Amino acid sequence: MSDTEMTLAELKTRVLAFAQEREWLQFHSPKNLSMAIAAESAELMEHFLWADSEDSHKILDGAKRGQIEDELADIVIYSMEFANVAGIDLSTAIAAKMEQNARKYPVEKARGRSNKYNEL
Amino acid sequence: MSDTEMTLAELKTRVLAFAQEREWLQFHSPKNLSMAIAAESAELMEHFLWADSEDSHKILDGAKRGQIEDELADIVIYSMEFANVAGIDLSTAIAAKMEQNARKYPVEKARGRSNKYNEL
C-alpha cells in the first residue's frame, strides 16, 4: 500500500496492533512517547549534522538514504502511537494547526521569508 | 476530513502547497527540516517534563490538550514535508521499518518488556 491509499486511521491501527501484541501500552505514556519522538528526530538530524543545507540534499541521495527513511518512519510511527494513546484525530489537529499557520503567515507577508510570524 | 479518510498522499499535498505558496521550499533542506522536527518534538516533550509517566496522561486531558495537539500536528506536518522534499513514500518506508521491528522484537521475546532488541 502506498501513500495514495494509506489513510492515517489505517496507519494508526497498524501501529497500535504492533504495540498491543507486545503488551507495550504500559510503556507508552504520553511522556515516554514524546521522548521517543524526540530521540528519533535527533537520530534523523544527526545525518546532516556537519553538512550545510545544500549538501544535505546530497546526503539524502547517498548511501545513507535507507537509514534516513528508517529514522523518518520511526518518527511517524511514534507520532501515530501518541495520537492513539491520546485519542487525537490527527487530520483534524493538523487542519486546525494549518489554519492557525495561515493566519500567522499570510502569503503576502511571508513570501520568501523565514522570519517568525512576530517578526514579519 | 478525519483520519479514516485522510490519506498520507493528500496530507503531503496540502503541506507542500502551503510551503510552495509562501516560497518556503528554499528553506526546506533536509537538514533544516530535521531540525524543525526535533525542535517541535522538544516542545511536545516539555509539557511532560517534570511529571511522572502516569501523570502525563492527566496533563493530556487537562488545560493544555489544545497545545499538545498543536505540537503533535507540527511534528507530523514537518515529517510530511521532509517526505515531500526527500521523495519518500512514507507508507512503504513505515511498512519496511515495521517488518524490521517485528524481526528484532518477536512477540514471544518482547512481550511486556521494554528492553532494546540486543538486550532481550
Add this chain to the structure above:
Amino acid sequence: MSDTEMTLAELKTRVLAFAQEREWLQFHSPKNLSMAIAAESAELMEHFLWADSEDSHKILDGAKRGQIEDELADIVIYSMEFANVAGIDLSTAIAAKMEQNARKYPVEKARGRSNKYNEL
C-alpha cells in the same frame, strides 16, 4: 584534574585546542554546534526512555554508567565549544540566568512544586 580544580576557562581552552588541531572550526558554526548539543542530549535521554523516574536512578548505577558519563561529557564539551565560538563567558551568563530564575521562582512560592513560573 578534578572538578574542584578545573575552571571553565581551562576546560574551554582544552576543547578549543582539540578542534583547532583538527581544523574543525570551519564546521563549528553556532547552528551546527547547537545541533550537536541537541543530538548528544537525545543520546543521553535514550538511556532512560522507557524507565520511570525512579528506575532511572538504577540505570545510572548499572552497566551503562560509563556510556552515560560519555554522553554527558559530550554535551558539556559541545557547550564549551559553543561558548568559545560565541565568545560567551559562561560564568557570567549562568549567574545572570540564575538570578532571573531566582526572581521567577522565589523560594516561598516554588518550594516543592514543579510548575512553570507563570503557573505558580
Add this chain to the structure above:
Amino acid sequence: MSDTEMTLAELKTRVLAFAQEREWLQFHSPKNLSMAIAAESAELMEHFLWADSEDSHKILDGAKRGQIEDELADIVIYSMEFANVAGIDLSTAIAAKMEQNARKYPVEKARGRSNKYNEL
C-alpha cells in the same frame, strides 16, 4: 566571577543549592534532567533553524544574543545538576571522553574533515 576563576565544583555547588532550597531534588531524576537538557538544547537550536551556517554567526551577534546566552546557560545548569545527581566528576569524564575522541580522530586523519571516525 568569570570563567578564569569559576571551577566546575563551585558551579555544581551553586546549582545544587538552588534546587535544594526549592526542594526540587524530588523532580531531578536522571530521566527528567536528561529531558530538561534536551528541551533547552532544542530552544538554543531554534534560534538558528532556518539560517544557514554562516548566517548563524550573525544571529549570534544580533538582537537575540541575550536569549542565546540564556539558553546555553540553561543547558550547562541542567548538565551540572545531572552531574550532581549522578555523582559524576565532570572533569574526569570529559578528560576520558577527549582521550577516546583523540584516538578515534587522530589529527592526521581527521584534519579538515567532518566525517565520522568509522568513515575516515
